[in-house]
Amino acid sequence: MARIIAGVGTSHTPAIGAAVDNGKADQPYWRPLFAGYEPAKRWIAETRPDVVILVYNDHANAFDFRVIPTFALGCADEFPIADEGWGARPVPVVKGYPELAAHLVQSLVLDEFDMTVVNEMQVDHGLTVPLTLLFGSPSEWPCRIIPLAVNVVQYPAPTGRRCYHLGQAIRRAIESWEEELKIVVFGTGGMSHQIQGPRAGLTNPAFDQAFLNELSRDPERLTRITPVEYMREAGAEAIELVMWLLMRGALGPKVQEVYRFYHIPASSTAVGNIILECR
């Protein structure tokens, strides 16, 4: 039987990918950040997941403004890397798992989550930066990846509660897939950040630490944070944290936190990384 064994929460700040791609990871600005991800890299190398379900948001790259899906599941066998305006990141093409993705869609829709099926899609930094942070710079990504793109660009994003419930439904769907598979779910984006307007640069470490604390202990409380509260307290783009709740919902009620890292800054963001193992 397929099993979701753990979740990873991580920021997906594009500047992190650019730092790696341009050979700047050893510079004093970046060194502490990459050092902070070393334990997570070791953890995933030891865990060796067969599949990663990667919850992220597209940043006006795969989807232009004609169609804005709230939850879009990538069902293709592979996903090319998007040119976001400065050339595509030099990272491997992302290999999907169409059979399992099709199973997820069927199970989720019958479970009353109205997923958008995407059979052709480029992936941007929202998806590739977490892969770089966890897997480094291999010639091929070491596992199959199912992208789950959540709209957080146009208000309103789905609520944290809705995302959490979708995560729970993903867990149910995986449990009915008979193949022996170890699956890790990534929830990406955040943490506190505001990247536009006169208020750009806002961070809120207290908000972020409370979020990290309660992710394992009391995620239900976190599901009651309203969209406006995220934006007011932690920056307009902190709404991305609902994707961490989607990941958390997929882990089942009991988890053990095995790693946490928090750092400011990466460009305009506060960066967080957490690893939660299912118990």
Next chain:
Amino acid sequence: MSAEKPYDDIPGTWIFDAQRARAGYHLNQFLYTLMKESNRKAFLADERAYLAGFKLTEAQRNAVLDRDWNRLLELGGVVYALAKLAFTDGKSYQFMASKMTGMSEREYVDMMLKGGRSPEGWRSRSEREKH
């Protein structure tokens, strides 16, 4: 009747909601074309001619030509699409963000290195006025 906008009380930000998305639709679709290198070159070669191919309002067109970032947000530009314009100019995201704050890029980077902007005084318009 219009939708409730509790976020309008947050200072220094333009939330990209459905109404703003509507107003900014053609602007954002123009910015989306800058994902292609050939389009970036064509735009830089003759900005006015390139923009003529899109149904932008005059205010939007002028804000693009002036790289008036906050005005572009106000007129419905979404920040991730605006970033493509900054990249087309060979600028960084950080450069664009610093312009939006009225700080120099150096000042902005220093603020971030010191932990970023505190939310104190930035939660609501009334709180902002007291600061």
